[in-house]
Amino acid sequence: MRKGTRVGINTAVHLLLDCSGSMTPNIRLASTACHAVASALETVGINVAITAFPASHDPVSTEQKTVGRLVRHGQRVHPRLKVAAVGTTPLAESLWWVMQEMLPLCEARKLILLLTDGDPDTPTCALEAIRHAERLGFEVYAIGIGAVNILQHLPGRHRTINAMAELAPVMFGLLQGALVRRRRA
Incomplete structure (x- = not known):
């Protein structure tokens, strides 16, 4: 054994997957790619999470969940990433939620990787969320x-x-x- 210092990764990554209706032809491949990337990141010691947005949509109700946790920070990455592509693109709300989830994490670096095929429902609010995330160090x-x-x-x-x-x-x-x-x- 030797005494010494070693540079750690000390990073958390959150994959944010757009599951709006326009992603229908691509959702299966997109969720598979998220799983592959998350698994690779986990292997090298990065704290990773995957969230889908919007999470679900009930055709009988007008209620739509904004986000759905697929893999939580600290949870082992699993292949059960069953998502359906429905609804709109609530990017601003999803970014605010991800920031809330990541702020208490102990990692010094916090990265958010967004995967989307369309513009957000409220572009001005989404841009404000991005700018705020950057000010917070994301x-x-x-x-x-x-x-x-x-x-x-x-x-x-x-x-x-x-x-x-x-x-x-x-x-x-x-x-x-x-x-x-x-x-x-």
């Missing part, structure tokens, strides 16, 4: 499936894909770049 990254206007407010921290086959490699690449870039700085 690093917000995003992957847009097709053109998503809100992403222009995340210069250098977003990627756009046009085919679902690009999703997993882009997710891995964006997070790898974020994790390595900050550690070197």
Whole structure:
């Protein structure tokens, strides 16, 4: 045994998956990619969580849950990520909820990775939530499936894909770049 210091990762990542109705043709692949990325992050010691938004929609009722926890911080990543694509895109509300979930975490770095295919229901409120997250020290990254206007407010921290086959490699690449870039700085 030797005495010494070692640089730790000390990072929490929250994957925020858009499950709005427009994601219907892509939801299965998107949830599979989230599982793969979360599993890889967990393997290297990163505290990871996955949340879907909107969570559910009851066609009989007008009530819609904004978010649904798929994997909680501190919980082992599991493959049971059954989600349905229904409803709208309550991004602002979902970001506020994720920030609330992550603030008490002990990790020094807190990253949010948004995966979406459309613009939020309330773009101004979503932009305000992103700006507030940045002021609190969160690093917000995003992957847009097709053109998503809100992403222009995340210069250098977003990627756009046009085919679902690009999703997993882009997710891995964006997070790898974020994790390595900050550690070197």
